[in-house]
Amino acid sequence: MICETVKKGIDCFFMTKKGCRFNGGSCHPIVEKCEGCQRILDLPTGKYCSIFPDPSAKWRLGSCNMATHIENGNKTENNRRINPLKASKRKSR
Numbered sequence: 001m002i003c004e005t006v007k008k009g010i011d012c013f014f015m016t017k018k019g020c021r022f023n024g025g026s027c028h029p030i031v032e033k034c035e036g037c038q039r040i041l042d043l044p045t046g047k048y049c050s051i052f053p054d055p056s057a058k059w060r061l062g063s064c065n066m067a068t069h070i071e072n073g074n075k076t077e078n079n080r081r082i083n084p085l086k087a088s089k090r091k092s093r
């Protein structure tokens with residue numbers, strides 16, 4: 001449905017007839033690390049990511065895998081997801 005909150009006029013998966021069902025009732029603004037990314041939407045309501053409703057979550061475990069302003073954003077060491085169970089088995093060997 002078409003967004004009626006912060007990204008007015010943009011088709012969004014989270015929009016319903018009862019309003020935005022994303023956590024908090026609307027998208028969250030970009031974070032400092034997003035600055036320079038080409039996926040930023042500069043709207044009258046603020047700056048938002050065109051693909052993720054909560055940009056801070058994309059940076060929580062390393063670099064955002066869809067960022068356009070960093071090289072190999074999805075291949076950095078920090079962004080590797082490690083299975084904690086396998087990691088503890090590896091340690092014990």
Ligand code: SF4
Pocket residue numbers: 030031033034037038039040048049050051052054055056058064065066067068
């Ligand atoms: S794609 Fe990633 S870095 Fe770019 S604006 Fe969205 S969350 Fe921020």
